[in-house]
Each structure stands twice: as structure tokens, then as C-alpha cells.
Amino acid sequence: MPFVYDYGKALDELGLVKDNYYMAVYIPPTNKAFVFWVKGRVNSGYEVLHYGPLPLVSGLQCTGYTGNNLTVPATGVLPPANYCSPTPPLPPPPQLMPVPTNTNQANFMFYFDKSDKLFQLRMFIKPRWIRAELQVPPGVEQVQINGYYEGVSKPGGWARGYLDFIVFPGLTYGFVFGNDMVFGVMTGLDIIYGEYNVNLVTDLDVVYNVLTHQLPSAWFVFPVTHVDTTVNNEWVKYYGFTGFTVPQPGMPRSQWEAIARGELPR
Amino acid sequence: MSVARELKTFSGFATAAATTGTLYLYTSDMYVTGSSPYVPIPVLVIPYGMKAKIWGIRVSSTAAVTVQIQFSPNASSYYSGGTPSWATLDTENLASPGEIAIEFRRPIVVTSKYGTEGLQFVFASASSVQPNIAVDIEFVWGEVEE
Numbered sequence: 478m479p480f481v482y483d484y485g486k487a488l489d490e491l492g493l494v495k496d497n498y499y500m501a502v503y504i505p506p507t508n509k510a511f512v513f514w515v516k517g518r519v520n521s522g523y524e525v526l527h528y529g530p531l532p533l534v535s536g537l538q539c540t541g542y543t544g545n546n547l548t549v550p551a552t553g554v555l556p557p558a559n560y561c562s563p564t565p566p567l568p569p570p571p572q573l574m575p576v577p578t579n580t581n582q583a584n585f586m587f588y589f590d591k592s593d594k595l596f597q598l599r600m601f602i603k604p605r606w607i608r609a610e611l612q613v614p615p616g617v618e619q620v621q622i623n624g625y626y627e628g629v630s631k632p633g634g635w636a637r638g639y640l641d642f643i644v645f646p647g648l649t650y651g652f653v654f655g656n657d658m659v660f661g662v663m664t665g666l667d668i669i670y671g672e673y674n675v676n677l678v679t680d681l682d683v684v685y686n687v688l689t690h691q692l693p694s695a696w697f698v699f700p701v702t703h704v705d706t707t708v709n710n711e712w713v714k715y716y717g718f719t720g721f722t723v724p725q726p727g728m729p730r731s732q733w734e735a736i737a738r739g740e741l742p743r
Numbered sequence: 744m745s746v747a748r749e750l751k752t753f754s755g756f757a758t759a760a761a762t763t764g765t766l767y768l769y770t771s772d773m774y775v776t777g778s779s780p781y782v783p784i785p786v787l788v789i790p791y792g793m794k795a796k797i798w799g800i801r802v803s804s805t806a807a808v809t810v811q812i813q814f815s816p817n818a819s820s821y822y823s824g825g826t827p828s829w830a831t832l833d834t835e836n837l838a839s840p841g842e843i844a845i846e847f848r849r850p851i852v853v854t855s856k857y858g859t860e861g862l863q864f865v866f867a868s869a870s871s872v873q874p875n876i877a878v879d880i881e882f883v884w885g886e887v888e889e
């Protein structure tokens with residue numbers, strides 16, 4: 478799990494946050510974080526979801542790494558030496574549930590619109606050499622090296638076979654999947670997820686102790702390199718602000734509290 | 744650091760009986776319709792930055808046969824109409840009709856530094872044969888030696 482850290486046995490054997498623990502979601506480009514109290518996991522006992530093939534529909538246009546652009550030949554198949562962005566990005570598998578009436582949920586099965594809920598997703602893409610990129614929101618690349626936007630379309634490394642991230646309310650995410658093998662592959666997706674009932678923590682005493690790792694908590698790095706306006710707006714809509722500044726080591730607590738008070742919604 | 748690993752067994756088969764030939768590779772994740780490009784492959788190109796580790800190979804044939812694991816630094820040129828240059832990494836001899844199973848204590852490791860490197864499996868026999876192989880290849884990305 479490249480983006481999840483455990484400070485004090487807050488994670489279980491599936492890598493999900495245990496009930497009654499705190500979790501911080503750190504936003505690297507802003508050096509801010511949200512702190513949540515995980516009251517309970519809605520999907521206790523059924524955290525592993527076999528999604529099935531990647532949501533690549535037959536006929537979807539892909540882009541070739543060496544110019545040979547191909548279309549998806551059958552559901553869930555990634556053509557050889559091509560990458561594709563599924564549209565819709567992650568609909569519910571038809572065998573799992575009927576098509577939701579909410580368009581956002583029909584496009585992205587983990588979409589929700591409540592401030593007291595969060596999803597944590599760990600996506601295992603098969604075969605594991607499939608290159609994977611998360612876009613927040615869809616179409617907005619987040620992979621960056623020293624200011625240059627990169628991604629699955631480039632020949633370099635990046636994530637293969639695995640993504641993990643938090644889903645915030647009001648947002649849908651996008652994906653790009655690439656297959657740089659010389660043969661077409663039938664893909665698969667397994668998801669370990671936690672559907673948490675949470676409370677956003679605004680008590681500065683708790684927030685400070687979580688952000689300085691003095692309270693047992695899970696620490697998630699939100700895998701974005703810049704915060705899109707859409708994302709910022711949804712944070713303001715659901716939480717009233719865009720997170721607490723994470724204190725630097727050695728920063729007097731009183732100084733941090735003054736900053737944090739200014740960040741809290743009025 | 745996230746290391747991605749995928750261990751796959753490829754079956755290799757000859758399309759017709761012959762005294763020499765290249766084995767076409769198929770694996771359970773491969774989408775095959777019989778129409779190009781969705782066909783078993785004679786040349787396995789290793790994606791950019793990945794390693795292929797060959798952990799074991801089984802060879803079966805109705806007559807004695809030699810199977811060679813061959814490497815090319817420009818294997819990808821095969822798919823653009825070129826002719827890669829091949830070097831033999833390992834040779835397995837089936838001395839009589841039957842089957843041999845070889846597990847490598849240390850794998851044969853091929854690293855793709857340019858994204859063009861690849862493998863092929865060829866056979867040779869004194870008589871016309873149609874051998875089969877099954878080769879266990881682990882693809883690894885993100886394993887960096889310090």
C-alpha cells in the first residue's frame with residue numbers, strides 16, 4: 478500500500494481502518510489534511526468485491542503506444558500496446574446491482590453525496606502488469622514528475638496493477654488503463670473497500686494530536702499533485718473548508734492553532 | 744515502493760510438425776480470436792522497465808527434441824516487420840519421447856531496459872515433431888537492485 482501509513486494499529490489485515498479509529502487524509506499539493514473519526518464500517522464482513530472485468534466496453538477507442546490505435550474488441554479486453562480510459566469510469570457491474578438512477582453513481586459506483594461517509598478503495602487490477610492511473614476528477618491527470626504531467630500514456634513506470642485512494646463526497650474519479658504487452662489481455666478487477674460512517678473532526682486538540690501522530694490513526698496520502706477546482710468546491714460544499722494545515726515539526730502548537738482556527742468554516 | 748508481480752504459465756506449441764520451428768505462446772489472460780492481433784505470439788516482448796523471470800519449463804514431445812530459450816535486444820522489431828537477432832540463453836534436451844519438467848533454482852532473468860527486449864522459444868529435432876512446452880514466467884515491475 479504505497480499511500481497508507483499506520484500510526485498505532487489503526488489498520489486491519491485488509492488494510493482498512495478499524496472502527497473507532499481516526500484517519501487523516503493528507504493533500505500533498507496544499508499541505509493540508511482532513512481528520513475523520515471512523516465510527517463504523519458499513520460493509521463489515523464483505524470488504525472484498527470481485528468487480529469482474531475492467532469496465533472497458535466493446536468498441537471503446539484506445540490509443541496505441543506506438544501509434545497503432547485499436548478499439549476494445551470485447552468487454553474488459555485491453556488491446557495490445559494500447560491504453561484506454563473507460564467511459565463511464567467505474568459503473569456498478571451489471572451482475573451486482575441494477576443501473577442506479579443517480580447518473581453520477583451510474584458512472585462511478587462509489588459516488589455519494591453525504592459528508593458523514595467515506596470510501597477507501599484498494600484496487601487490484603489483473604493481470605498485474607496493467608498500468609493504471611487515477612484521475613481526479615475524470616480527465617484531469619495527477620501523475621507528475623517535477624512539474625511535468627506524465628501518466629499511463631508515457632513509456633515510463635507508474636503504477637502497475639494497483640491503485641488505492643479515498644473517495645470524497647460529491648466527486649467522481651476517472652481511470653486510464655494501459656497494456657504494453659504485445660498481446661491483448663482479458664482484465665480483471667478486485668476491490669477491497671471500506672464504506673465508513675465518519676465524522677469530520679474539527680476539535681483542534683484531536684486534530685493536532687492526529688496530525689502529529691500522537692493519537693493512533695491511519696494516514697492516507699490523497700494521490701493528487703494538484704487540486705482541481707471541482708475538488709476544492711466539493712470540499713467546501715460538504716465540509717465547509719479545504720482542510721487543516723499540517724503543522725511543521727517544531728511549530729509551536731499555539732501558532733498552529735491560530736492558523737487552524739482561520740481555516741475552519743465560520 | 745510498490746512492486747507488481749504476475750506469474751503466468753505460457754503454453755508453447757508448434758503450428759505444424761517440423762524438424763525446427765518457433766513455438767507460439769498462449770496464456771490464460773490472452774484474448775485470442777484467431778484474427779490479428781488477437782492470436783498466440785511467437786515473440787514475447789517484455790514491457791519497458793519490467794523483468795521477466797523464467798522459473799521453470801516443461802517440454803513434451805513424441806520424439807527427442809531440443810528446446811532453446813532465446814533472447815533478443817530488439818525483439819520488438821518483429822512486430823514491425825523486422826528480423827530480430829537472437830541469442831540462446833538456455834537449452835533443454837528431451838532425449839526420448841516423453842516429458843521433462845525443469846524448475847530453475849534461480850530464475851533466468853531478462854530485464855527490459857529499452858522496452859524492445861524479448862524472448863522466443865524454438866525447437867529442433869532429428870525427426871519431424873510437434874512439441875509442446877509450458878513455461879512459467881514471472882513479470883516483475885518495480886524491483887530495483889540497490
